[in-house]
Amino acid sequence: MKRFYKQVAVTPTANGFAIELDGRPIRTPKKSAFAVPGEAVAAAVAEEWSEQGDEILPESMPLLRLANTAIDMIAGQRDAVVDNLAGYGGTDLLCYRAGEPIDLVQRQDRLWSPWLDWAAEQHGARLATTMGVGHIAQDGDALTALHGAVNGHDVMELAGLNDLVTIAGSLVLALAVSAGALNVATAWAAVRLENEFQAEKWGRDAEAEAHADRLRQEFEHAARFLDLYRMA
Secondary structure, three states: OEOOOOOEEEEEEOOEEEEEEOOEEOEOOOOOEOOEOOHHHHHHHHHHHHOOOOEOOHHHOHHHHHHHHHHHHHHHHHHHHHHHHHHHHHHOHHHEEOOOOHHHHHHHHHHHHHHHHHHHHHHOOOOOOEEOOOOOOOOHHHHHHHHHHHHOOOHHHHHHHHHHHHHHOOHHHHHHHHOOOOOHHHHHHHHOHHHHHHHHHHOOOHHHHHHHHHHHHHHHHHHHHHHHHOOO
8 A cells, every 4th residue: 555644643532542644543454443542652653654655564563453453353352362362371381391302301491480480479370381292281270360360451461462472372471571570582582492492403494484583573562562552
């Protein structure tokens, strides 16, 4: 789509902050009024609009996508989204460990175990670990506690959390990033631990590396969205 506007502005509304293009408020893909509660995230979305060239490239506007997802996709089915994300606690990446080689075992313990401890201390959710990929049943109280942690996120926050969880395959890491307890670089190293170990051992594949880089960028955008939103 060709760029059709010159001026971009953030304007306060009854529902938060809207974005206007040449004085006309934008709408979501489903034609809902666009408004976000946080001025900082609204300003960042407005900057994405301002930075467009002669062509509007939606893929270069990740914060807009997350805000639209919150409004169009999550607001009307919040409980279902919470249930789905909380369900990742039952299959969390951090709970499935290697039995060998020892250097991989040690690396998992070093990068993963502190965050299982964090979940236990912060949320009262002590998750069990196992070796291999066979399913391990988790304590019901722990899963209930994690559900409560997810449920503590509002609609906008759930949009960011959703990307963190689904990309990482770990509810625990996502909650730690969301809470500001874990920085993005360390979280991503934990997410990619096994992939990185295999790449060090067997070599790197250019296509796989490119795919991982795209996921990393999406993960970073989700974390930034949460940070900006909470600056309000």
